Amino acid sequence: MSAPADGFGVDHLPYGVFSVAGGPRRVGVRLGDGVLDLAALTDRPEFAAASLNPFLALGREVWHETREQVRALAGSDAATVSLADVVLHLPFEVADYVDFYASEHHASNVGRLFRPGQEPLLPNWKHLPVGYHGRAGTVVPSGTDVVRPSGQRGAGDVGPSRRLDIEAELGFVVGTPSPLGDPVPAGALADHVFGVVGLNDWSARDLQAWEYVPLGPFLGKSFATSISHWVTPLEALDAAWCDLPGQTDPRPPDYLDPDHARGLDLAVEVEVNGEVVARPPYASMYWGPAQMLAHLTVNGASVRTGDLFASGTISGPEPDQVGSLLELHRGERFLDDGDTVVLRYSAPGVDGGRLTLGEVAGTVLPARG
Amino acid sequence: MSAPADGFGVDHLPYGVFSVAGGPRRVGVRLGDGVLDLAALTDRPEFAAASLNPFLALGREVWHETREQVRALAGSDAATVSLADVVLHLPFEVADYVDFYASEHHASNVGRLFRPGQEPLLPNWKHLPVGYHGRAGTVVPSGTDVVRPSGQRGAGDVGPSRRLDIEAELGFVVGTPSPLGDPVPAGALADHVFGVVGLNDWSARDLQAWEYVPLGPFLGKSFATSISHWVTPLEALDAAWCDLPGQTDPRPPDYLDPDHARGLDLAVEVEVNGEVVARPPYASMYWGPAQMLAHLTVNGASVRTGDLFASGTISGPEPDQVGSLLELHRGERFLDDGDTVVLRYSAPGVDGGRLTLGEVAGTVLPARG
Incomplete structure (x- = not known):
């Protein structure tokens, strides 16, 4: 897969929370016009969550390891869910x-x-x-x-x-x-x-x-x-x-x-x-x-x-x-x-x-x- | 049981969160020098919680019914946990x-x-x-x-x-x-x-x-x-x-x-x-x-x-x-x-x-x- 030129390439990889067709919310990463479903593509239970908070709580080292893992996924032929098919939600529960x-x-x-x-x-x-x-x-x-x-x-x-x-x-x-x-x-x-x-x-x-x-x-x-x-x-x-x-x-x-x-x-x-x-x-x-x-x-x-x-x-x-x-x-x-x-x-x-x-x-x- | 005269009688019955000897937090009601363990004394799962929030979310009618139920418990011979034996915690998770x-x-x-x-x-x-x-x-x-x-x-x-x-x-x-x-x-x-x-x-x-x-x-x-x-x-x-x-x-x-x-x-x-x-x-x-x-x-x-x-x-x-x-x-x-x-x-x-x-x-x- 070549890097998309729309600002959502492998150098970006922002996190969000999405659902498909009324299904449960889970964590995804945007890649081009698609979303990498991290709940399906990784074995971290924190991604099968309705907010980023459980993942955010894991700390800087895990954020970095996960980013490396997601970069590898993004560079592979891992399937993405089309943006057109997802509903996006509030990405995290705001504390203060x-x-x-x-x-x-x-x-x-x-x-x-x-x-x-x-x-x-x-x-x-x-x-x-x-x-x-x-x-x-x-x-x-x-x-x-x-x-x-x-x-x-x-x-x-x-x-x-x-x-x-x-x-x-x-x-x-x-x-x-x-x-x-x-x-x-x-x-x-x-x-x-x-x-x-x-x-x-x-x-x-x-x-x-x-x-x-x-x-x-x-x-x-x-x-x-x-x-x-x-x-x-x-x-x-x-x-x-x-x-x-x-x-x-x-x-x-x-x-x-x-x-x-x-x-x-x-x-x-x-x-x-x-x-x-x-x-x-x-x-x-x-x-x-x-x-x-x-x-x-x-x-x-x-x-x-x-x-x-x-x-x-x-x-x-x-x-x-x-x-x-x-x-x-x-x-x-x-x-x-x-x-x-x-x-x-x-x-x-x-x-x-x-x-x-x-x-x-x-x-x-x-x-x- | 006669009504305690210290301001914590059956006419009061305030709610809090307590634990005993490092055990799990749960919801209790103060009666005199003791605590009624609502997680043990009632069948509401919301009382086996580390904060009052699940109970608070149930709304006014349930608050009222529960108060009646607790008044009955307080007037019966239901055992209380001595205040001296409990640790008290933040009673609810503060939203805003x-x-x-x-x-x-x-x-x-x-x-x-x-x-x-x-x-x-x-x-x-x-x-x-x-x-x-x-x-x-x-x-x-x-x-x-x-x-x-x-x-x-x-x-x-x-x-x-x-x-x-x-x-x-x-x-x-x-x-x-x-x-x-x-x-x-x-x-x-x-x-x-x-x-x-x-x-x-x-x-x-x-x-x-x-x-x-x-x-x-x-x-x-x-x-x-x-x-x-x-x-x-x-x-x-x-x-x-x-x-x-x-x-x-x-x-x-x-x-x-x-x-x-x-x-x-x-x-x-x-x-x-x-x-x-x-x-x-x-x-x-x-x-x-x-x-x-x-x-x-x-x-x-x-x-x-x-x-x-x-x-x-x-x-x-x-x-x-x-x-x-x-x-x-x-x-x-x-x-x-x-x-x-x-x-x-x-x-x-x-x-x-x-x-x-x-x-x-x-x-x-x-x-x-």
Whole structure:
């Protein structure tokens, strides 16, 4: 079998959960337009599961051995199930979901819009990767429709959100847990994080603006967060690492390891109703994923298998590089009912080729009731 | 068997998870100084489980039938396992954890300390129950030691928290899930919420003050949240409901049902190193639990079995009725290594007696590393 040229070749091999004709869910790996059924092709019981979590819990060595095994399968004549015949599901059970705010351009753009007349970047922003907890129970797989949320748009004003937005982000999926009380060093990212997903952090800006002081976003975000069906292993992203834009003024504390922290050179496309409206460059992100994980645990918080932490909106310096409509249209236009948003991601592959990461699609349904 | 007079009689019957001599975990109900082993005494397979979640998922009718069955057992000569012989565990697997901020006195006290010179209560506070998501994976059972968290105490200042605090709260445990997209009406609290736990939301005030603008508390809270071993069913609290202090200026929107919302007349004691330092009255809380659940889901967010939402710090109007040391000592004294905090809760019972809810204990260990 020759390597498919669509970004899903033997250099990629992302994991997901699928079923065929109402049969049980099991773990598969995407290869071209097909899915390798790992429950059938290997003897690991963890693949006959409705989520990736049992496999994720096995740890880095098993992830690597399995990747070698799957590469061999992919290079052989092992049969794949056609993508057209499968239903794809949420790839893993989300334990805790944390959302960071790691793009300097996004944080500055939003600061200008939400706090006009004030310094756009807050005093803490370059000292630590600002983050907060989101709702794990409303993380949904790509393709799930999103009902327009209702809530308080201001004092005494209840109704459907009029400012429904997207946030194009990258999500990091934790496999190996850490014990309560022990921080995870910045150098240990690949010991804990299995891979990445595309992520759309749907946001109701009117609900968010009214509620978020002082305890942060809540209902403005908690109605839905979409992730891709496919989890790309960190191991497939070896060629994608790049330098961060730079962290010297101020230099962050040692536990964030600013001298070694790196970023990812992923390309993102934001497509609304079939038209690409923005191309955010992930390489422009200020904070790296290893720094996010080190910060998340510096207080002794543990991580669990299935934890998901996301980058925050990916926005580059140019007007057509932003990851939200708030920024793209300066707060003047948001999503209409029936709009379909697709986020697409790609990364450099090992031999000058490109990997196509899992896309994240969703259509807005009218508010209920 | 006569009803024990210690607040754990047949009118109470809280649920927990226990094991004996290294044996498997299973569900039990506390009666006096003993535990009724429901895995042995009933034929429900959901009780031979390491968490209450399978039982919680069965729903309100089964909760009620089971309570009747357990009352009959408690009144018979069914053998109990002595409390002295059991190990108690985390009673349920926490799905999502949400923390509210429902005490007007607490919000005002904290506003004065965190934002001196400004209006203590923010403009949104009386329109909606302000809340945010916390970390589910670091919810621990009473008795778990708490390692003093480290982190950024300010710009360039990393080290162990110098302002480690408690927050005495009440937690509400969701049994019956709700579908994504459909709000839970305020009248449906008892259809979804199985019961309550005592809860200590440990807080590092220096980490929190530096990080919390604009996305809310994160590492200042995420290192540990302690809950009681025992979950008191809502059915046991029939005599504890009371009027809320009043919501007329402004009147909250209809979905928060201010005309019918009620509070709970629970008494709380905050004990530090054996001395009671405060007695927060839960009846002084501004927002009721049904309002919290209605607000949490008004945007269509679903709830899951095992969701935990907490009241926020319980503080009454008097200086000795506050639920945090920040308020008690005006920001001038916090927890030392070795300090032990115990939160105790009691509620009116059906016949003029009192129920003793599960206590929440924890001792501060020195920072690591």
